Amino acid sequence: MSVTTIGLVAGDPSGVGPELCAKLVNAKGRQSDLRVAVFCGKGSFRDGMRIAGLDAEIPVVDSVSSIPERGGVALISGLDRDGYKPGVASAEGGTATLAALESAADAAGAGQLDAIVYGPLNKQAMWLAGHKAIDELHFFSSRLGVTGFCCEMNNQGALWTARVTSHIPLRAVADNISVESIIAATVAGAKAVESSSGKRARIAVAGLNPHLGEGGAMGTEEIEIILPAIERLKELGYDVAGLYPADTVFLRVGPEKLDLIITMFHDQGQIALKTLGFANTSTVLGGLPLPIVTASQGTAYDIVGQNRADPAGLTAAFDLAHRLAIATRKAA
Ligand SMILES: NC(=O)C1=CN([C@@H]2O[C@H](COP(=O)(O)OP(=O)(O)OC[C@H]3O[C@@H](n4cnc5c(N)ncnc54)[C@H](O)[C@@H]3O)[C@@H](O)[C@H]2O)C=CC1
Numbered sequence: 001m002s003v004t005t006i007g008l009v010a011g012d013p014s015g016v017g018p019e020l021c022a023k024l025v026n027a028k029g030r031q032s033d034l035r036v037a038v039f040c041g042k043g044s045f046r047d048g049m050r051i052a053g054l055d056a057e058i059p060v061v062d063s064v065s066s067i068p069e070r071g072g073v074a075l076i077s078g079l080d081r082d083g084y085k086p087g088v089a090s091a092e093g094g095t096a097t098l099a100a101l102e103s104a105a106d107a108a109g110a111g112q113l114d115a116i117v118y119g120p121l122n123k124q125a126m127w128l129a130g131h132k133a134i135d136e137l138h139f140f141s142s143r144l145g146v147t148g149f150c151c152e153m154n155n156q157g158a159l160w161t162a163r164v165t166s167h168i169p170l171r172a173v174a175d176n177i178s179v180e181s182i183i184a185a186t187v188a189g190a191k192a193v194e195s196s197s198g199k200r201a202r203i204a205v206a207g208l209n210p211h212l213g214e215g216g217a218m219g220t221e222e223i224e225i226i227l228p229a230i231e232r233l234k235e236l237g238y239d240v241a242g243l244y245p246a247d248t249v250f251l252r253v254g255p256e257k258l259d260l261i262i263t264m265f266h267d268q269g270q271i272a273l274k275t276l277g278f279a280n281t282s283t284v285l286g287g288l289p290l291p292i293v294t295a296s297q298g299t300a301y302d303i304v305g306q307n308r309a310d311p312a313g314l315t316a317a318f319d320l321a322h323r324l325a326i327a328t329r330k331a332a
C-alpha cells in the first residue's frame, strides 16, 4: 500500500483553523497509509488542541522528510509568530498564515507532498500583512510557478462546480468572462470529475444574467460569450447539457445526471452548494500540479475558541485531497 503525504496548513491563527486541525490530526493522524505534515506555529497548534479538549503530543521536525513514512504526524518547525488575537483579522495573523503557506508550497514544489489541505484563511488578514495576490489560488499558482489558467472548483459528493471568476468585485464579473475562460474552467472541472470518479463529465453551464438575459434585454453575455463557448466545448467533445438560468440550474442535477456545473461568479455556485450541505462542501484549487483542497467554511471569528466549530468540512476536504492524490499518482 502506498503512503500519501499530506501537508496540512492550519490557516489563519485568529480563526477556527487551529482547533479544526487539532481535531483532524487527532482523528486522522497515525493512519498507516498517511503521513501528515502540519504547517502551523507550535503555540497556535497547542491553543487549538486546548480548545478542542485534546492533549496529544505532536513532535516538531525541521522538514517533511523527517516524519516517519507510515502513520507519521509532526509539526514543521519555524512557523511560530505572535501578536495576533482570536477573532480579529490582523497583519500579525496574516503574517503567520503566509509563513505557513509559503513553507507548505515550497515543500510541495520540492516534491515532498502529494497534496495540501488548508484550514480557513482570512484573505483580509493576508492583505493586511502585505500579500498582493487576490487570494490563495493566486498565491499558490505564483509560488509553484504555474502560468496557465487556474480556477477554484467546489465539490460536494459526486457534484462539482467550476468558477469562471471567483474573488473579484461583483461589478468586475461581466468583464472577466470570456469564451476562453469558460472553456478553461470547464476543462479543469471535467478533469476533476474524471480523476475523482473515472467518469466523463455531464456538464451544465449557468448563465450570468436574469433569465439568460431575456434575449439581450437584460444583458448580452449569454449571446455574445456563453453560447459561443458552449458550441466550442461541444466541438471539442465535451458533453454539455445546455445553457441554463443560474437560479434553476442546480435543480437539474438529479434529473439530468449532471456531474459538473460551470458558474460565472463566486456566489452563484457557493450559495447553492453551501445551502445543500455547508459541512461537506470542499474547495479545490484547479490547474495546479498537486491537489490543494480546503473546506468552503471560513474563519468563523464569531465562534472561535468555543469548541463549537464543526470539523466535518475540513475532514471532507482532507478525505477528498487524499483520494485525488491517489488518483493523481495512478494517472502519472
Ligand atoms: N477555506 C477557506 O480558506 C475559506 C476562507 N474563508 C474566509 O473566511 C473569512 C470569513 O468569511 P465568512 O464569509 O464570514 O464565512 P464563515 O464561513 O467564516 O462564517 C459564516 C458562518 O458560518 C459559521 N461557520 C463557519 N465555519 C464553521 C464551522 N466549521 N462550524 C460551525 N459553524 C461554522 C460561522 O460561525 C458563521 O456564522 C473570510 O476572510 C473568507 O475569505 C471563507 C470560506 C472558506
Ligand SMILES: NCC(=O)COP(=O)(O)O
Residues within 6 Å of the ligand: 135, 136, 137, 152, 270, 283, 294, 295, 296
Ligand atoms: N480559496 C478557497 C477559499 O477562499 C474558499 O472560500 P471561497 O472560495 O468560498 O471564498
